Amino acid sequence: MKLAMRWFGAEHDTIPLAHIRQVPGVVGVVTTLYGSLPGQVWERDAIRHMKAQVKVHGLEVCGIESVNVHDAIKAGLPERDMYIDRYIRTLEHLGEEGIDLVCYNFMPVFDFTRTELKHMREDGATVFAYDQALVDTLDPQRMNEYMSRIAQGFVMPGWEPERVTKLQRLFQLYSQVDAQKLFDNLVYFLQALMPVCRRYGIRMAIHPDDPPWSVFGLPRIVGDAQGLSRIVAAVDDPHNGVTLCTGSLGANPNNDLSAIIRGLQGRIHFAHVRNVRHTSPGVFEECAHLSRDGSLDMYAIMQAFYLSGFDGVIRPDHGRDIFGEQAMPGYGLYDRAIGCGYLSGLWEALQKQTQG
Numbered sequence: 214m215k216l217a218m219r220w221f222g223a224e225h226d227t228i229p230l231a232h233i234r235q236v237p238g239v240v241g242v243v244t245t246l247y248g249s250l251p252g253q254v255w256e257r258d259a260i261r262h263m264k265a266q267v268k269v270h271g272l273e274v275c276g277i278e279s280v281n282v283h284d285a286i287k288a289g290l291p292e293r294d295m296y297i298d299r300y301i302r303t304l305e306h307l308g309e310e311g312i313d314l315v316c317y318n319f320m321p322v323f324d325f326t327r328t329e330l331k332h333m334r335e336d337g338a339t340v341f342a343y344d345q346a347l348v349d350t351l352d353p354q355r356m357n358e359y360m361s362r363i364a365q366g367f368v369m370p371g372w373e374p375e376r377v378t379k380l381q382r383l384f385q386l387y388s389q390v391d392a393q394k395l396f397d398n399l400v401y402f403l404q405a406l407m408p409v410c411r412r413y414g415i416r417m418a419i420h421p422d423d424p425p426w427s428v429f430g431l432p433r434i435v436g437d438a439q440g441l442s443r444i445v446a447a448v449d450d451p452h453n454g455v456t457l458c459t460g461s462l463g464a465n466p467n468n469d470l471s472a473i474i475r476g477l478q479g480r481i482h483f484a485h486v487r488n489v490r491h492t493s494p495g496v497f498e499e500c501a502h503l504s505r506d507g508s509l510d511m512y513a514i515m516q517a518f519y520l521s522g523f524d525g526v527i528r529p530d531h532g533r534d535i536f537g538e539q540a541m542p543g544y545g546l547y548d549r550a551i552g553c554g555y556l557s558g559l560w561e562a563l564q565k566q567t568q569g
């Protein structure tokens with residue numbers, strides 16, 4: 214496995230690459246072209262500049278998180294072919310620059326959703342938390358205002374203002390799109406992408422829905438073992454794969470993560486590994502990566518990755534905000550660095566146990 218951390222670019226991230234470089238075991242970052250809008254073609258110069266910035270610090274760009282998918286593609290509008298064509302051009306440019314891993318999601322309207330970004334835990338750390346009952350009382354049209362209020366000045370990934378200013382129109386777009394249509398639109402998109410992915414060896418890695426169930430009545434199709442295997446089977450090409458996000462899928466206690474990892478052998482191209490603590494149905498909070506701090510067995514998860522021969526990119530995911538660090542909620546350096554140490558430790562133990 215290749216250990217990486219997410220980095221939001223020099224203009225948006227408070228964490229310098231020089232600090233990421235000092236986290237033991239980390240070889241690179243996953244990043245994106247911040248400021249590019251869904252539907253825009255990424256130019257080669259911009260990609261080259263991003264790579265050079267990272268390289269100066271002795272790190273590599275291990276993959277892109279994310280090349281966002283335009284809503285016309287997800288909703289299957291007539292102009293989707295134009296946007297798919299632009300996506301393909303972006304992939305060509307990434308491939309020409311030697312980047313071969315692309316994470317994306319297919320959630321209508323919203324990316325990951327939380328009701329608290331600074332939930333206080335007993336030890337004074339703060340974490341992301343989610344309460345379905347509270348979401349049910351929120352006006353989806355005002356969800357962007359809600360998120361920006363709780364983000365306290367930070368622009369959270371997936372909640373960039375340009376994406377969420379036209380909520381009413383977006384909800385209308387999806388009024389005729391049920392789960393089956395959304396799935397068909399995903400298959401249409403992936404089929405169109407496969408030739409360019411084969412040409413450049415680019416692995417597409419769909420991120421699960423977060424939380425892994427429908428919110429605000431919008432269809433969601435990437436929330437469990439069945440949904441994931443249906444996607445990989447529908448476009449049965451190794452370039453069509455998954456970002457296995459343990460925290461997103463793990464928010465549903467019925468998801469058996471080790472079984473999901475084993476079932477997707479060879480099709481997991483990227484892993485986000487973090488723990489989550491279930492409080493009651495539809496309610497969860499994030500926590501430290503350590504197994505005993507949450508509800509997931511992180512040893513069993515890493516073992517499933519190890520035994521299924523996973524050799525892709527792993528990154529720790531959202532961390533707690535600790536030690537008084539001032540950073541984007543969930544994406545501070547300290548707790549993610551602790552997460553890296555823990556994941557590397559589990560991996561080393563697995564390697565040594567197996568090798569005897």
Ligand code: DNO
Binds near residue numbers: 278324
């Ligand atoms: C949240 C992230 C997501 C993820 C996208 C992938 O912190 O896990 O925003 O990057 O859903 O496209």
